[in-house]
Amino acid sequence: MLEHRVLLESPLARVAAVRCPGGHAWSPEEQVDGAALVLIRRGVFLRRADGRAALADVTTGYRQRRGEAQQISHPGGGDVCTSIHISDELADRFGPFVRVSPIADLAHRRLLAAAPADRADLVADLIAALLPASSAAAHPAIDDVRALLHLDPSRDLGALAAAVGWSPWYLSRTFHRVTGCTLNSYRRRLRVRTALDELPHSSDLAGVAVRVGFADQAHMTRAVRAETGRTPAALRRDLDQGI
Structure with a gap:
């Protein structure tokens, strides 16, 4: 079960905090209803999409695509993520895994710390920082x-x-x-x-x-x-x- 708290709305993206409880078992399979970039703020967990599992942590997030089937396993629990809901067209510019460079990490932190009036531009800065490093591989x-x-x-x-x-x-x-x-x-x-x-x-x-x-x-x-x-x-x- 995921708890969502919307942080902001902007023409570019909707950003939400996602808090996840612990549990070693895979969650029930769910269909993704919209494209998003998910960045991990705290914790480490496994995500399985269309049968392929990979680790998500503070250095590597992932892209969700509309209609994708996914499951999540939270061995440690207490994970906190930022879900950036984006257009399907923007999602096509990303690979399935998103490498979070130090520059992108700082952009993410500045977004979360910013006053509401300043956040729309910071979403754009964050996405621009993530795009060059969107082809991280899973192993x-x-x-x-x-x-x-x-x-x-x-x-x-x-x-x-x-x-x-x-x-x-x-x-x-x-x-x-x-x-x-x-x-x-x-x-x-x-x-x-x-x-x-x-x-x-x-x-x-x-x-x-x-x-x-x-x-x-x-x-x-x-x-x-x-x-x-x-x-x-x-x-x-x-x-x-x-x-």
């Missing part, structure tokens, strides 16, 4: 590795490779080909996005750094700047209206 073994990293971002290459029965070299090579980034970059991206979730609600940057897995505040600042081009303090001011 079951890499999905397994991504899920393991969500559970424990510090898990080393050897343990990840053993979990999927591959050599460390082959895992590193395949992970980069499928996701567009290295394993180390992906670890950093998960930690940075967790930090960005906390920044608008905490003035204790050193505490945020420790809680999300960085060695100290300086380490977090370097990582956030590398991902976003801005410091944690600047982003906290930018996003302090709440996400």
Whole structure:
């Protein structure tokens, strides 16, 4: 069961928050009644569309197409997503999986933090940021590795490779080909996005750094700047209206 809360209406798209409870079982099959882009704000889950399953997380969302049959499994529960309802014509410009770059992630956060009067332009900015990276691929073994990293971002290459029965070299090579980034970059991206979730609600940057897995505040600042081009303090001011 999904709980929807409409956030805005605009000529370009309708944006809604979607909160999903936990549960390992697949949901009943449902027909998609309109095209949408779904971006994950918090959590990680599996989506099966027309018989093909793939992992959705903060780095990879997905496109829904009208008439598509889908099911969802939420092993961890508590997932929160943004559903951007778009035209069928715009949906045709996207692949089935949507890679969320750091630039697109910031555009998403700015949209959610913005005053209502400013949101229509920000929807356009977000969609423009997502379009160049809309051809992300799905791979079951890499999905397994991504899920393991969500559970424990510090898990080393050897343990990840053993979990999927591959050599460390082959895992590193395949992970980069499928996701567009290295394993180390992906670890950093998960930690940075967790930090960005906390920044608008905490003035204790050193505490945020420790809680999300960085060695100290300086380490977090370097990582956030590398991902976003801005410091944690600047982003906290930018996003302090709440996400």
